[in-house]
Amino acid sequence: MISNLLSKIASHAGNDRLMRPSRGKLLGGLMVAMGVVATMGMVGLSHASQDAQFPMPEGKTYIEECGGCHTAYAPGLLPARSWIKLMSGLSRHFGDDASLEDKTRDKLTADLVALAADSRAANALMQRINAAIPASATPERISKTGFFNFMHDEVSGSIWRRPRIGTPSNCMACHTKTEAGRYHEREVHIPK
Numbered sequence: 001m002i003s004n005l006l007s008k009i010a011s012h013a014g015n016d017r018l019m020r021p022s023r024g025k026l027l028g029g030l031m032v033a034m035g036v037v038a039t040m041g042m043v044g045l046s047h048a049s050q051d052a053q054f055p056m057p058e059g060k061t062y063i064e065e066c067g068g069c070h071t072a073y074a075p076g077l078l079p080a081r082s083w084i085k086l087m088s089g090l091s092r093h094f095g096d097d098a099s100l101e102d103k104t105r106d107k108l109t110a111d112l113v114a115l116a117a118d119s120r121a122a123n124a125l126m127q128r129i130n131a132a133i134p135a136s137a138t139p140e141r142i143s144k145t146g147f148f149n150f151m152h153d154e155v156s157g158s159i160w161r162r163p164r165i166g167t168p169s170n171c172m173a174c175h176t177k178t179e180a181g182r183y184h185e186r187e188v189h190i191p192k
C-alpha cells in the first residue's frame with residue numbers, strides 16, 4: 001500500500017514538473033504570437049494561482065480561535081474525518097489545551113468539514129491532497145502527509161530548522177497569505 005501511495009505521489013510530481021513550465025511557455029508563446037496585451041498575462045496568472053488557493057471559513061472566528069497559536073490551516077489540507085477527530089480532542093491538542101465552547105467548536109467543525117479536502121467544495125489541488133491520503137488513515141498533522149513531503153521536496157532539512165521557521169507546521173513563516181487560504185509557490189518567501 002505504501003508503494004502504491006508513493007508511486008501515486010511520484011506520478012503527480014512528474015506531471016507537475018512536466019506541466020508547469022510547459023503551461024507557462026505555451027502561454028508566453030501565445031501572447032507573443034498574438035501580440036496580446038498584459039491583461040491576457042494576468043488571466044494566465046490568476047488561473048495558475050487558483051491551483052494553490054483554498055477556500056477559508058467565512059467570518060473571523062476561525063482565524064481568531066485557530067490562528068492564535070499557529071497558522072490558521074486551510075480546511076482543504078485535510079479530509080473531513082481528520083478535522084472531526086481533531087475537533088473532538090481539543091482539550092488534548094498536541095500537548096496543549098485548545099478547548100472551545102461547545103457552540104463555537106460545533107460551528108467551526110461544520111465549517112472545516114464543509115471545506116475539507118474531500119468536500120464538495122474541493123478544487124483540483126484539494127482533490128489531489130485527498131487522493132494522496134489512504135482511505136484507512138486519519139492524519140491529524142498536515143505536515144506529516146505524503147502530499148506535504150512531495151510539495152516540499154525541494155526545501156532542505158536545515159531550512160525547516162531556521163529560527164524564524166522552527167517547524168514545518170509553521171506554514172505562514174514562508175506562505176505569507178495563509179489567512180486568505182493562499183499557498184501559491186509564487187508567493188513563498190523563505191525567511192533567512
Ligand code: HEC
Nearest residue numbers: 065066068069073094096097098140141142143144167169
Ligand atoms: C493553545 C494553542 C493552540 C490553539 C488555540 C490551537 N492549536 Fe492547533 N496546534 C497547537 C500546537 C502546539 C500544535 C503542534 C505544533 C507543532 O508541533 O509544530 C498544533 C498543531 C495543529 C495541527 C497540525 C499541524 C501540522 O503539523 O500539520 C492542526 C491541523 C491544528 N493544530 C489545528 C488546529 C485547529 C483547527 C484549531 C482551532 C480549533 C487549533 N489548532 C487551535 C496549538 C494550538
Ligand code: HEC
Nearest residue numbers: 052142143151154168169170171173174183184185188190
Ligand atoms: C520553509 C518554508 C515553508 C514552510 C514552513 C511551508 N512551505 Fe509550503 N512551500 C514552500 C516552498 C518553497 C514551496 C514551493 C516548492 C517547490 O516548488 O518545490 C511550497 C509549496 C507549497 C504548496 C504548493 C504550492 C503551489 O503553488 O503548487 C502548498 C499547497 C504548500 N506549500 C502548503 C504548505 C502548508 C500547508 C504548510 C504548513 C503545514 C507549508 N506549506 C509550510 C515553503 C514552505
